[in-house]
Every structure is written in structure tokens, then in C-alpha cells.
Amino acid sequence: MRDLVEDDQDRYFGTRTRKARIKSYLFHPGFLTISLHRFAAWHRQRGRNLLADLFWRFNVLQSGCHFHFDSRIGPRLYLPHPVGIVVGRGATIGKNVTIYQNVTLGQPTETGGYPAIEDDVIIYPNSVLVGGITIGAGAIIGANSFVNRDVPAGAVASGVPARVHEKSARRSA
Template sequence: MGFIKYVKEEINIIRDRDPAIKSNMEVFLYPSFKAIMWYRVAHKLYVKKHYFLARLISQKTARKTGIEIHPGAKIGKGLFIDHGHGVVIGETAVLGENVTLYQGVTLGGTGKEKGKRHPTLGDNVMVSAGAKILGSFTVGSNSKIGSGSVVVSEVPPNSTVVGVPGRVVKRDGVKLPQNDLNQTDLPNPNLMDINHLQRENEELRNILTQFMKHVERAERKEKKNEDI
């Protein structure tokens, strides 16, 4: 009965967040479904200290799906991993409810910490393709991490983070809706910096132009006085 309930929940999650699915039966073909199902089994074994069996299941699942979830990670309800190849979730990672991860995402450590080494993601967090979140800090609920970003420090709730290293470029206090999975229309901090430099350059040009005009007027006035 528990398995049937789990399958129904997964069907609803996948159909809600992936427009490519056309029928309920397709859920059984999804790497995300297989990886999360076997993670739940491995995690129960891990909690009971059956570490070898837990790792055996997780490693076999990683080879079959391309999604590596350490059985020690703590994952809430509603996780959806789209495509999934190259996704890595570390041992001490903690994921809240309704988290969405795209392909190539890493929730890893920096190699320096002991104990809690991996990130904590709040509820309704979306991590776009290829993003890396490295370290034992928290990404606040309702936040978005842009494609290819490398995040190495705390992220407040309701934030949008992009870039390498990742930085918050949007935080307006408005919670991002659950179905807002747009990976592309995110601010570009590099373009913002370039635009800022262009504005400063234009201001300096204007100041220099005015200064040169002032110098020219002064020189003409001085020459005129000499002629007199």
C-alpha cells in the first residue's frame, strides 16, 4: 500500500513539473523515479547502520540512472530530478520539500569540512542545470540557482543566485511560486557589471569633454589678452 501511494505521489510530481510526460506509465521510465525510490530504501538501511547494503544499493542505482544520492542524505517529500544525468547529492546534504534539481547539479562539499559537509536546501528550491552548491550552508526556501552557477556561501530565502562565484541578484521578498521553473529568464550579473562600467565610462567621457572645452576657452581668452 505504501509503494502504491508513493508511485501515485511521484506521478503527480512528475506530471506537474515535466510537460514532456504524456501518460502515467511513463513515470516508471524516469531515472528520477528509480533513483529516488531506491534512495528511500537505501536511506532506511543507512539509518539502521546497514552501511554496506545502503551503499551497494546507491552505487548500483547511480550506475543505472546517472544520479548519485548518498544514502545518508536527508530528503523531504516532492523531490524532482529532471533528466538527472550527473546529479550528485552528498552524504550530509539536507533537502526540504518540493525541491527541483536539473541535470549536472552537485550538492557537494569543499573537502575542508568535517561533520556537516554538504548544503541544506529549504523548501521549493530550484537548482538549474550544471549548478554546483558546495559547502555546509543553507540555501533559503523559495530560491532559484541559475544554470552553471557555483554557490559557496549562504543564500537568503526568496533569492535568485547566478554566476561564478554565485551571488544574489534578486531578493524582493516575494516568494517564487511552486510552478515557476524558468531556468533562462534570470538576471546576468556579468552583463549588469558591463552596463554599469559603460555608464561610468560615459560619465567620465562627458566630464573630460567639459573639462577640455573649459581649457580651450581659457587658452583662447589668454591669447586674446596677449594680443591686446
């Protein structure tokens, strides 16, 4: 639940007025999606499977996103348009990551691993990341990319299959 408190930040709430914050808590779809996932995972860890399943189901119905209970999601995950995002069982997401709509983090086969996303990564819409790959800190994954190989820190990767095109001008915080 500590990560939920860290999700309460300027990326979602912008202003710090009480009215604006309450409105964001209730109506920002990205914050609602990650909050419901964190509630579901928290209940699953405590053996309250019925409550966990109810939170998970409500999350899927309201956002169309499927975050597996066992995925590890760091603080300050930002979902500007949380529709159709799939995060598989073993996926790991670091802090300050931005994920746009229709992104999949999964495994290619039963024996394959899951992606590990390091801190400060941006994953643009309709991207698929599969296998036991690592996306380095500060990397950018372009829209409509299929990534099945490691992406170094600070790099920009795009295409099908994704190729590293250049180093990003962004720097990790």
C-alpha cells in the same frame, strides 16, 4: 518510506490513470532515481548494508547519480533529468525541490559543512553548491553557478561565484 509515497505526485505522474501511473513508476528516470535512493537509505538504516549497497550501485549505474546514504532528502524531490547529480553525506534537501542535471551539493574541504536546501528551491543544470551554506525557501540557483555563500529566501543567484541578482517573483507554497 513515507517520503516515497509523497514522491508519487503530479510532478512525476501528471495524469491519474492506472496505466499512466504504472508506466511512470517503471520508466520515469527521476522517480526511479529517488526511489532507489530511498530504498538504499532505508536498508542502510536497518543494518542491511549489502542490500543498501546493491540498490545504491544500481542507482549509480542506471542514472549516474550519487546520493549519499546519510543525506537528508525531503518529500517531493523532482529530478526532471537525473544525470550526474551528486549529493554529499551531510547535505539536506527540503520538500518540493527541483534539481536538474549535473548538480553537486558537497563540501569544499574535510572540515567544511554541507549545503542545506530549504523548501521550494530550483537548482538549474551544472551548478555547484559547496560548504555549510543555506539556500533559502523559494530561491532559484541559475545554471552554471558556483555557490559558496548563503542565498536568502526568494532570491535568484547565478554566476561564478554566484551573486544575488534579484528577488524572485515566485512565492513559497
